[in-house]
Amino acid sequence: MNTIFGVPTPALYGQILIGLINGSFYAMLSLGLAVIFGLLRVINFAHGAQYMLGAFAAYLLLTYVGIGYWPALIVAPLIVGAVAIVIERFMLRRLYGIDPLYGLLLTFGLALILEGAFRHWFGAAGKPYAPPAELTGALNLGFMFMPIYRGWVVVASLFICVGTWLLIEKTRLGAYLRAATENATLVQAFGVNVPLLLTLTYGLGAALAALAGVLAAPIYQVSPLMGSNLIIIVFAVVVVGGMGSILGAIVTGYVLGVLEGLTKVFYPEASSIVIFVIMAIVLLVRPAGLFGREE
Amino acid sequence: MAVGTQYLAEQPKLRTTSLVVGAIALAALLAAPFFLYPVFLMSILCFALFACAFNLLIGYVGLLSFGHAAFFGGAAYFTAHAVKVWGWEPLSGILLGVAGAAGMGLIIGFLAIRRQGIYFAMITLALSQMFAFICLQVPFTHGEDGIQGVPRGNLLGLIDLNQPLAMYYVTLGIFLFGVFAIWRIVNSPFGNILKAIRENERRAISLGYRVDRYKLGAFVMSAALAGLAGGTKAIVFQFATLTDVQWQMSGEVILMTLLGGIGTMVGPIVGAGLVIALQNYFAAYDFPVTVLIGIIFVICVLLFRRGIVGEILELLKRKPKGTV
Amino acid sequence: MSNAPLLEIRGLNAWYGESHVLHGVDLDIREGETVTLLGRNGAGKTTTLRAIMGILRRREGVIRLRGKDLIGLPLHKVAQAGIGYVPEERGIFASLNVAENLMLPPNVAESGMSLDEIYTLFPNLHERRSSQGTKLSGGEQQMLAIARILRTGARIILLDEPTEGLAPVIVQRIGDVLVALKKRGMTILLVEQNFRFARKVADRFYLMEDGRMVNSFPGHELDARMDELHEVLGV
Numbered sequence: 001m002n003t004i005f006g007v008p009t010p011a012l013y014g015q016i017l018i019g020l021i022n023g024s025f026y027a028m029l030s031l032g033l034a035v036i037f038g039l040l041r042v043i044n045f046a047h048g049a050q051y052m053l054g055a056f057a058a059y060l061l062l063t064y065v066g067i068g069y070w071p072a073l074i075v076a077p078l079i080v081g082a083v084a085i086v087i088e089r090f091m092l093r094r095l096y097g098i099d100p101l102y103g104l105l106l107t108f109g110l111a112l113i114l115e116g117a118f119r120h121w122f123g124a125a126g127k128p129y130a131p132p133a134e135l136t137g138a139l140n141l142g143f144m145f146m147p148i149y150r151g152w153v154v155v156a157s158l159f160i161c162v163g164t165w166l167l168i169e170k171t172r173l174g175a176y177l178r179a180a181t182e183n184a185t186l187v188q189a190f191g192v193n194v195p196l197l198l199t200l201t202y203g204l205g206a207a208l209a210a211l212a213g214v215l216a217a218p219i220y221q222v223s224p225l226m227g228s229n230l231i232i233i234v235f236a237v238v239v240v241g242g243m244g245s246i247l248g249a250i251v252t253g254y255v256l257g258v259l260e261g262l263t264k265v266f267y268p269e270a271s272s273i274v275i276f277v278i279m280a281i282v283l284l285v286r287p288a289g290l291f292g293r294e295e
Numbered sequence: 296m297a298v299g300t301q302y303l304a305e306q307p308k309l310r311t312t313s314l315v316v317g318a319i320a321l322a323a324l325l326a327a328p329f330f331l332y333p334v335f336l337m338s339i340l341c342f343a344l345f346a347c348a349f350n351l352l353i354g355y356v357g358l359l360s361f362g363h364a365a366f367f368g369g370a371a372y373f374t375a376h377a378v379k380v381w382g383w384e385p386l387s388g389i390l391l392g393v394a395g396a397a398g399m400g401l402i403i404g405f406l407a408i409r410r411q412g413i414y415f416a417m418i419t420l421a422l423s424q425m426f427a428f429i430c431l432q433v434p435f436t437h438g439e440d441g442i443q444g445v446p447r448g449n450l451l452g453l454i455d456l457n458q459p460l461a462m463y464y465v466t467l468g469i470f471l472f473g474v475f476a477i478w479r480i481v482n483s484p485f486g487n488i489l490k491a492i493r494e495n496e497r498r499a500i501s502l503g504y505r506v507d508r509y510k511l512g513a514f515v516m517s518a519a520l521a522g523l524a525g526g527t528k529a530i531v532f533q534f535a536t537l538t539d540v541q542w543q544m545s546g547e548v549i550l551m552t553l554l555g556g557i558g559t560m561v562g563p564i565v566g567a568g569l570v571i572a573l574q575n576y577f578a579a580y581d582f583p584v585t586v587l588i589g590i591i592f593v594i595c596v597l598l599f600r601r602g603i604v605g606e607i608l609e610l611l612k613r614k615p616k617g618t619v
Numbered sequence: 620m621s622n623a624p625l626l627e628i629r630g631l632n633a634w635y636g637e638s639h640v641l642h643g644v645d646l647d648i649r650e651g652e653t654v655t656l657l658g659r660n661g662a663g664k665t666t667t668l669r670a671i672m673g674i675l676r677r678r679e680g681v682i683r684l685r686g687k688d689l690i691g692l693p694l695h696k697v698a699q700a701g702i703g704y705v706p707e708e709r710g711i712f713a714s715l716n717v718a719e720n721l722m723l724p725p726n727v728a729e730s731g732m733s734l735d736e737i738y739t740l741f742p743n744l745h746e747r748r749s750s751q752g753t754k755l756s757g758g759e760q761q762m763l764a765i766a767r768i769l770r771t772g773a774r775i776i777l778l779d780e781p782t783e784g785l786a787p788v789i790v791q792r793i794g795d796v797l798v799a800l801k802k803r804g805m806t807i808l809l810v811e812q813n814f815r816f817a818r819k820v821a822d823r824f825y826l827m828e829d830g831r832m833v834n835s836f837p838g839h840e841l842d843a844r845m846d847e848l849h850e851v852l853g854v
Contacts, residue, residue: 043417109591113593279421
């Protein structure tokens with residue numbers, strides 16, 4: 001058996017794959033956070049809860065309505081996006097223009113409500129969600145066996161990230177979004193319905209989180225607390241990457257996921273804190289973050 | 296935000312009123328254990344001190360720490376370990392907790408003050424989560440079980456803290472000392488510079504103040520006082536567990552302060568009392584406490600951002616203006 | 620040219636926070652007319668434009684476009700009613716390239732210039748269409764700020780100090796552009812300190828002082844009123 005630094009290569013590749021998968025979720029979630037923050041100046045603490053809602057929507061659709069994985073990939077984000085639109089219209093909107101900390105506190109309260117309610121109804125234990133039949137089994141890559149579903153998640157998340165990036169960088173809607181991030185008043189004075197743009201952006205960000213949640217359901221179990229533990233790590237990812245750049249958020253997410261996976265191989269005790277340690281180092285060396293601009 | 300203290304200083308009449316109210320409050324606190332469960336009261340005192348310590352940072356420097364549970368729960372672990380395993384006397388155990396929290400505050404604060412506003416909140420949250428992970432793994436905290444059965448012992452070898460009333464009055468003493476310390480800090484020249492930083496950081500920098508040092512100083516003091524609350528809580532309740540270092544606890548102390556009134560002296564105390572009382576009340580019902588806390592958060596942020604005490608002070612401030 | 624004004628402003632008051640900055644401003648612009656606001660710095664010229672657009676929200680009075688009241692409209696509806704705004708700071712977006720900046724404002728009418736026409740009028744913009752918007756020179760940015768409004772089909776354009784800080788050659792170019800726009804029947808409300816520039820295009824002048832309209836006169840009287848203007852404007 002081959003080894004690298006005394007570690008058997010299949011174990012190494014296995015952990016890199018797990019790291020890549022975790023990184024996929026970090027990337028998708030920090031991307032959504034960055035888009036929302038860019039335009040709304042709100043750190044969406046409910047992002048983790050919205051991710052959890054996506055996973056639960058998939059689980060409930062399957063259990064009670066018989067709607068399977070593939071349609072859930074569309075339906076769950078639509079449901080969560082709609083909930084988010086209501087939240088933006090009736091709550092977040094009232095906080096624009098005041099200290100952004102209040103947006104953080106409001107979404108924190110919402111996250112507590114959502115998580116507490118789901119925990120009350122469904123208990124804290126995770127619920128299994130089987131991957132669709134088309135994606136079960138494993139693929140022999142020659143150097144390792146890869147479960148097909150995991151490979152799918154990495155590929156799908158890449159598509160989602162690149163797709164979102166293209167939407168923002170290459171479309172007219174994206175141009176509105178970028179311009180409004182710089183100067184929302186002027187964009188509105190040009191006749192763009194900026195309040196609607198804000199609503200849609202929050203809905204889109206939440207839908208992205210929900211989509212990640214559906215993808216996650218077969219890998220991690222569906223549980224009320226799956227989002228809150230993840231969101232704190234994603235905050236660290238966002239601090240490392242800086243929120244100035246969409247591409248930066250994506251790249252940082254994948255890289256930190258892989259680094260975390262590698263830590264699991266070489267120094268497992270530190271694997272749960274390695275991302276926070278990296279954040280601390282980045283704060284010492286480049287306080288604005290790797291891709292950030294000091295504001 | 297921090298209109299309370301300044302305003303009182305300018306209003307001699309109100310000042311006497313507040314002295315009277317303070318005296319009544321003190322008398323009530325002294326008499327309280329004869330009417331209410333001492334454990335319930337001590338719980339309120341510990342959390343009220345914790346909220347006051349947190350408020351020192353958000354209310355007077357404008358920094359929202361989302362990681363204060365690390366100092367509160369960390370100190371509880373240090374105190375519990377020193378008293379139970381090393382057999383320390385309780386007060387020195389609590390002081391060790393304070394020192395430990397101050398040390399952690401120095402490290403976390405040093406990193407967090409490198410960014411502002413929303414990032415500051417995220418960084419403190421992430422670092423305290425890292426500390427929670429460490430607490431889960433290192434042996435001395437006993438993982439999921441926590442440190443149980445911490446003896447209350449004899450304070451300075453003199454007072455037997457196993458007597459509920461003795462424990463209560465010691466806790467009250469610590470609470471009053473902590474609040475007095477915060478009051479002194481806020482009304483010192485140091486405190487005035489903190490407020491200047493909160494109002495306009497750039498101007499404070501251009502006036503030649505080393506803003507970062509003041510922020511770090513305030514952060515360490517706030518952490519140490521949160522540690523005082525946490526260490527005391529470990530003696531009162533005789534255990535230290537992961538609950539106290541987790542992010543939910545950081546959220547609770549934010550809520551107490553927000554509900555009572557950010558930047559007011561008594562607001563966090565009122566907020567802590569209300570939140571603890573509500574939690575106790577709802578514990579008897581089948582209603583999830585997390586949801587309750589979330590709902591109060593949303594209502595506070597949307598409807599009364601000044602908090603209960605803040606809104607009352609605002610009303611008092613308007614009235615005399617109208618009559619003059 | 621009909622007699623009813625295209626844009627009619629009556630008793631316009633506006634506030635920045637607590638401070639009252641416009642005091643009962645009256646202003647009429649007829650279709651196809653170019654009107655110039657003169658006044659010292661701080662006289663309320665830019666504020667008048669911002670109040671018309673609705674960027675300044677605290678205002679009272681009447682702002683009517685073709686008889687339709689604008690004052691109750693949300694900000695984005697004002698542009699949709701057919702008013703284009705070229706702000707003093709030009710408002711070119713750094714995160715958009717030149718072409719994206721040009722395409723940013725949504726069309727408000729069918730009558731806008733086509734891209735071809737715009738690129739013919741401003742060849743520089745075509746050359747630099749994929750550069751970052753803020754990498755353009757000041758003059759080019761001003762052209763871009765005007766061009767993107769022309770694209771939308773707005774029939775009335777509010778121009779805030781288009782010549783400020785620009786070299787004489789560029790000022791000349793902008794003057795040519797405005798003359799071309801007048802020929803196309805565009806209605807223009809111009810804020811300008813440089814009245815040697817303004818006299819070439821303006822049909823009428825309004826004079827502002829301390830947030831009030833103090834005088835108005837037709838363009839051909841400018842020369843006769845030079846001394847009076849020098850006194851009010853302090854130039």
